[in-house]
Amino acid sequence: MKYGFIIDNRKCIGCHACTTACKSEHDVPVGVNRTWVKQVEKGEFPNSRRLFSVMRCNHCTDAPCVEICPVEALYVREDGIVDFDKRRCIGCKSCMQACPYDALYIDPETHTAAKCNYCAHRIDIGLEPACVNVCPEHAIISGDMDDPHSEIAMLLSRQQVSTRKPEKATRPNLYYIDADDVSLIASNTEKSDAYFWSSQSLGVGHFAKEAEKLAFSNTDVVDALMKMNGPGDTHKPKTVEVLMDKAKRIYDAPDKGILWGWEVSGYVWTKAISAGTFLVLFLLWFFNKPGNAMMDYTALGVSLVFLALTGLLLVLDLDQPKRFHYVILRPQWNSWLVKGGYAITVFGGLLTLLIAARFFDWQGVYSGAMWATGTVAVVVAIYTAFLFAQAKGRDFWQSPTLAIHMLVHSIMAGAAVLLFLNFLLGAFEEWESFLGLVLVISILVNAVTILFEMVTTHPTQDAKTVVYSITRGRYRNLFWVGIVLVGNILPLILLTVPVMSPVIMVLTAILVLIGIYITEHVWVEAPQRVALS
Numbered sequence: 001m002k003y004g005f006i007i008d009n010r011k012c013i014g015c016h017a018c019t020t021a022c023k024s025e026h027d028v029p030v031g032v033n034r035t036w037v038k039q040v041e042k043g044e045f046p047n048s049r050r051l052f053s054v055m056r057c058n059h060c061t062d063a064p065c066v067e068i069c070p071v072e073a074l075y076v077r078e079d080g081i082v083d084f085d086k087r088r089c090i091g092c093k094s095c096m097q098a099c100p101y102d103a104l105y106i107d108p109e110t111h112t113a114a115k116c117n118y119c120a121h122r123i124d125i126g127l128e129p130a131c132v133n134v135c136p137e138h139a140i141i142s143g144d145m146d147d148p149h150s151e152i153a154m155l156l157s158r159q160q161v162s163t164r165k166p167e168k169a170t171r172p173n174l175y176y177i178d179a180d181d182v183s184l185i186a187s188n189t190e191k192s193d194a195y196f197w198s199s200q201s202l203g204v205g206h207f208a209k210e211a212e213k214l215a216f217s218n219t220d221v222v223d224a225l226m227k228m229n230g231p232g233d234t235h236k237p238k239t240v241e242v243l244m245d246k247a248k249r250i251y252d253a254p255d256k257g258i259l260w261g262w263e264v265s266g267y268v269w270t271k272a273i274s275a276g277t278f279l280v281l282f283l284l285w286f287f288n289k290p291g292n293a294m295m296d297y298t299a300l301g302v303s304l305v306f307l308a309l310t311g312l313l314l315v316l317d318l319d320q321p322k323r324f325h326y327v328i329l330r331p332q333w334n335s336w337l338v339k340g341g342y343a344i345t346v347f348g349g350l351l352t353l354l355i356a357a358r359f360f361d362w363q364g365v366y367s368g369a370m371w372a373t374g375t376v377a378v379v380v381a382i383y384t385a386f387l388f389a390q391a392k393g394r395d396f397w398q399s400p401t402l403a404i405h406m407l408v409h410s411i412m413a414g415a416a417v418l419l420f421l422n423f424l425l426g427a428f429e430e431w432e433s434f435l436g437l438v439l440v441i442s443i444l445v446n447a448v449t450i451l452f453e454m455v456t457t458h459p460t461q462d463a464k465t466v467v468y469s470i471t472r473g474r475y476r477n478l479f480w481v482g483i484v485l486v487g488n489i490l491p492l493i494l495l496t497v498p499v500m501s502p503v504i505m506v507l508t509a510i511l512v513l514i515g516i517y518i519t520e521h522v523w524v525e526a527p528q529r530v531a532l533s
Contacts, residue, residue, distance in 0.1 A: 001080065001144050001146055002080035002144065002146050003059065003123065003142065003143065003173070004080070004152060004173035004175065005141065005173065005174045006141040006142075006155055006176075007174070008141065008177045009051070009052065009177055010139075010177060011137040012054065013136075013139075014037055014050070014052035016037050018035050018135055019035050019036050022034050022116070029108050033105070034116040034117075035055070035116055035131055037053070037054055037251070038183060038251065039052055039249070041248050041250050044246065050250075051182070053179070053183040055102075055253070055533050056116040056174065057103040057117075057174075058101050058173060059080060059172070060082065061171035061173065063082050064099065064100070064168075064391075065082070065099050065104060066082060067098070068094045068097075068334075068390040070092065070326075070331065070332055070337040070338045071331070071332060072332040073085050073090075079123070081118040081123065083120050086114065089112035089113050090318050090320045091318045092319075093317075094387070096113065096256070097394055098393055099392075099393050100393045100532060101532065102186075102393070103116065105256065106319055111319040112320060145173070156175065160177070161177055163175055164176075186532055187462060190248070191252070191255060192249065195251045258525060258528050262521070263313045264313075265517070266313045266517075267309075267314050269413075269516060270310045271310045271384070272406065272412075274309075274347075275303075275347070276409070276410035276411055277299055277302050277303040279381070279414050280414035280415050281300070281303075293358065295425055295426075296358055300358070304348065304355075307347060307348050307380075314341075328342070328345065335387075336390055339386075340380070340383040343379045344380055347373065347376045354369050354370065357369055381406055381409075385403040385405070394462075394527040395458070395463040395530075396462070396466040398463075405450075408445050408446045412446060412516060415435050415442065415512075416439065416509040417513075418435055419435045419509045420506060422505070423505045440492065440495050443488055443492055443495075462530045466530060470522055474529070475526055478521070482514070486515050487512065487514065487519060494507060494511070
């Protein structure tokens with residue numbers, strides 16, 4: 001048994017009865033939707049057409065929202081319906097980042113994730129979903145696709161159907177008859193905060209007050225497409241003409257804004273400092289660079305403090321912060337948020353053990369704990385790259401170099417912090433030269449990694465749009481000044497000074513840490529400005 005939907009666009013009249021029925025059936029708050037009708041106008045009068053596309057959860061066979069959810073709040077039933085349990089949800093918004101179809105939202109009343117659940121309570125007693133019952137044109141067809149005698153199975157065998165984003169390999173179970181790419185592919189039309197019949201500039205849900213200023217700027221898309229014609233071409237390319245003149249989005253659900261805000265950027269930064277401080281301390285210990293007890297205690301303490309800040313920022317980002325312990329006590333082990341949560345917990349315990357071993361002079365314990373902590377520190381440094389990779393809705397985060405990016409940032413941050421501590425607690429010449437070498441190597445690797453992420457051919461238009469936004473669009477000043485100049489070029493110049501004075505030491509460390517934060521801010525925020533539906 002496997003339930004699915006067919007949307008017959010030959011019949012849909014855009015009456016929004018399905019949206020209204022869904023809201024009534026599930027008491028969905030104003031401003032958010034489980035089901036909505038997107039409207040696109042295509043062509044020029046009199047050769048024009050209005051397209052209606054019913055949008056909702058696709059009840060994927062390989063649902064990325066289920067895989068990324070850390071607490072099993074989302075799950076696939078035996079009949080194929082992707083359902084959710086709001087009593088378990090911690091409001092981490094990972095499912096929203098993972099869904100390529102923008103089907104989930106944070107309920108502004110319960111502060112938990114929600115979406116279309118196929119009216120599972122109706123299915124269980126033999127009824128059809130509310131939207132199917134209310135549709136006046138029978139444009140929404142539901143049923144068991146494994147039953148050859150069902151209407152949906154017969155339609156699937158006779159009609160040419162389409163799905164949204166088949167390249168995501170989610171195997172969606174929502175099919176469209178007579179679909180049009182200008183309606184199904186989000187990047188083919190502009191996302192706006194004002195449509196007819198509505199004024200949506202204030203936004204809803206998480207970061208609602210920020211929605212207007214955080215809404216995605218489509219000028220980046222248009223500018224990127226115009227650049228495709230090459231230099232010297234002053235005419236708009238045909239693709240832009242289609243976007244701006246021939247196909248226009250005239251009605252849609254409100255934009256959800258930035259889901260992972262400064263808390264996530266901050267936690268990636270504090271996590272890099274925590275893991276990196278220990279990793280560079282481990283390198284000093286491995287290469288037998290002498291220090292003193294005060295330096296060791298301080299470095300381990302700094303690592304612990306920033307690890308605690310990482311945990312605090314993770315909790316602050318949750319819309320249900322009181323349930324944060326569910327990640328540890330009710331884990332869903334496919335989620336990298338769970339693996340990361342356990343890695344952070346183990347890392348904190350090992351750092352505490354190292355401080356005790358150093359204080360009580362447990363040489364055997366100290367040596368073994370250093371190796372164990374070093375291994376876990378690498379996991380702590382890079383696990384977020386795998387979490388972002390599970391967020392299949394954001395194409396830019398699927399970069400194969402993201403793990404290298406985060407490991408290198410940790411090394412850079414750790415070397416910068418220890419350089420600063422070396423200045424505060426008494427300069428060790430061997431530490432100074434070693435930390436300078438580590439910084440030079442890591443900055444060079446970081447520059448190559450960023451270059452690779454920016455110039456290599458990206459497989460999707462969404463990823464290309466993000467790269468354009470970073471290098472030539474909305475984030476260009478942050479990229480060229482904050483990341484390239486402040487975070488990489490200036491520290492490299494300062495590190496070539498023959499004699500490193502205390503002022504240069506401190507300035508280099510500060511510039512590196514600023515550059516890392518700006519990079520994480522841009523890498524986290526820019527991909528979220530691309531519309532998914």
